[in-house]
Amino acid sequence: xxxxxxxxxxxxxxxxxxxxxxxxxxxxxxxxxxxxxxxxxxxxxxxxxxxxxxxxxxxxxxxxxxxxxxxxxxxxxxxxxxxxxxxxxxxxxxxxxxxxxxxxxxxxxxxxxxxxxxxxxxxxxxxxxxxxxxxxxxxxxxxxxxxxxxxxxxxxxxxxxxxxxxxxxxxxxxxxxxxxxxxxxxxxxxxxxxxxxxxxxxxxxxxxxxxxxxxxxxxxxxxxx
Amino acid sequence: xxxxxxxxxxxxxxxxxxxxxxxxxxxxxxxxxxxxxxxxxxxxxxxxxxxxxxxxxxxxxxxxxxxxxxxxxxxxxxxxxxxxxxxxxxxxxxxxxxxxxxxxxxxxxxxxxxxxxxxxxxxxxxxxxxxxxxxxxxxxxxxxxxxxxxxxxxxxxxxxxxxxxxxxxxxxxxxxxxxxxxxxxxxxxxxxxxxxxxxxxxxxxxxxxxxxxxxxxxxxx
Numbered sequence: 001x002x003x004x005x006x007x008x009x010x011x012x013x014x015x016x017x018x019x020x021x022x023x024x025x026x027x028x029x030x031x032x033x034x035x036x037x038x039x040x041x042x043x044x045x046x047x048x049x050x051x052x053x054x055x056x057x058x059x060x061x062x063x064x065x066x067x068x069x070x071x072x073x074x075x076x077x078x079x080x081x082x083x084x085x086x087x088x089x090x091x092x093x094x095x096x097x098x099x100x101x102x103x104x105x106x107x108x109x110x111x112x113x114x115x116x117x118x119x120x121x122x123x124x125x126x127x128x129x130x131x132x133x134x135x136x137x138x139x140x141x142x143x144x145x146x147x148x149x150x151x152x153x154x155x156x157x158x159x160x161x162x163x164x165x166x167x168x169x170x171x172x173x174x175x176x177x178x179x180x181x182x183x184x185x186x187x188x189x190x191x192x193x194x195x196x197x198x199x200x201x202x203x204x205x206x207x208x209x210x211x212x213x214x215x216x217x218x219x220x221x222x223x224x225x
Numbered sequence: 226x227x228x229x230x231x232x233x234x235x236x237x238x239x240x241x242x243x244x245x246x247x248x249x250x251x252x253x254x255x256x257x258x259x260x261x262x263x264x265x266x267x268x269x270x271x272x273x274x275x276x277x278x279x280x281x282x283x284x285x286x287x288x289x290x291x292x293x294x295x296x297x298x299x300x301x302x303x304x305x306x307x308x309x310x311x312x313x314x315x316x317x318x319x320x321x322x323x324x325x326x327x328x329x330x331x332x333x334x335x336x337x338x339x340x341x342x343x344x345x346x347x348x349x350x351x352x353x354x355x356x357x358x359x360x361x362x363x364x365x366x367x368x369x370x371x372x373x374x375x376x377x378x379x380x381x382x383x384x385x386x387x388x389x390x391x392x393x394x395x396x397x398x399x400x401x402x403x404x405x406x407x408x409x410x411x412x413x414x415x416x417x418x419x420x421x422x423x424x425x426x427x428x429x430x431x432x433x434x435x436x437x438x439x440x441x442x443x444x445x446x
Contacts, residue, residue: 068442120393120396123392123393124393124394126389127389127390127393130386130389131376131380131386131390134380134381134386135380135381140379143379143442143443144376144379144380144443146442147376147439147442147443148376148390150435150439151372151373151376151394151435151436151439152390152393152394154431154435155369155394155397155431155432155435156393156394158397158428158431159396159397162397162400162401162424163397163400
């Protein structure tokens with residue numbers, strides 16, 4: 001029982017945090033800001049997706065590095081599955097962002113460094129999946145995919161770092177827009193925002209762990225046949 | 226270290242020899258660039274807007290580099306690859322490929338620029354500064370596509386892969402290069418655009434160092 005609890009507590013925490021995020025996120029008192037109004041609540045559902053995605057992509061790269069230094073194929077499974085779940089977060093971040101943008105900026109897509117950064121991130125990982133799909137030999141696939149993952153991630157981080165300096169952003173808190181910065185984020189918002197990041201990320205880790213187990217079982221079954 | 230330098234020297238000379246023997250390939254790429262420029266000339270007729278003139282040039286460079294650089298690994302036969310594997314270290318192979326492709330790409334970029342200026346009138350204010358951008362930019366393009374084509378080579382030699390793997394990761398470089406050459410184009414004070422030149426050089430260094438570190442893992446089977 002005790003052993004079992006060890007593996008379960010963080011899943012309970014994830015559920016509790018997400019339930020808290022949804023309930024408190026919809027009811028917490030928010031500052032009255034022009035343009036944003038009640039849509040500021042998207043902070044807990046949209047912004048946290050990007051945090052979750054970047055954390056999962058970082059996990060993916062770390063496991064790619066671990067794979068290259070150890071050649072242990074279980075590391076490759078984690079790297080690939082984290083990237084998949086990271087993409088899921090990215091798609092949800094994009095979806096929540098587009099709906100929000102339509103009602104706040106009046107269009108589904110605008111030229112904004114954050115949007116372009118998100119689009120490039122998605123292109124990089126789609127290319128990563130295509131690369132994986134083009135090879136049959138698992139050892140070779142793991143190696144080549146790990147090399148691309150590291151190469152692309154470093155350049156992606158540079159891109160996300162450089163891009164905002166090149167152009168002005170419409171995003172709240174950038175270019176004089178009200179929103180997510182030290183002056184506008186009230187303690188009440190933070191009380192929901194930080195737990196929301198942890199909650200969604202733990203959910204992502206949970207999905208990754210399930211997918212890794214599934215994949216490992218599938219591989220073991222294939223080997224038995 | 227002396228051994229590595231020697232290996233690189235021989236491998237770069239070998240690349241030049243192979244290129245000279247297969248003049249057809251390099252001539253084909255030159256013709257590819259020339260045709261692209263000519264198509265742009267006939268479709269655009271005249272480009273007066275500096276940012277458009279500049280962006281068009283760099284898009285042509287992007288496609289030129291995909292084709293020129295990716296042949297580096299893709300045209301190697303499996304037998305020859307095995308032969309290099311037994312002769313030289315992975316570090317020497319990637320450094321020599323990088324060096325050769327960078328030289329080739331700079332040369333191609335300068336030739337393309339001459340053709341491009343011929344057909345679409347040259348409107349560059351600060352010429353030396355613009356050419357510096359062309360050299361720094363093509364260095365980065367060549368280096369990035371060298372590594373990407375090595376990855377694609379390992380992944381069953383798929384030509385489309387080079388483009389889909391390369392385009393998203395080349396974007397940071399492309400954006401800074403385009404910004405820098407735009408500034409040279411309209412003649413911004415050099416001190417003001419120096420930052421961008423430094424960022425381009427930094428990106429070049431990052432790409433080369435990453436290739437150097439990661440290639441050995443790719444090479445060993």
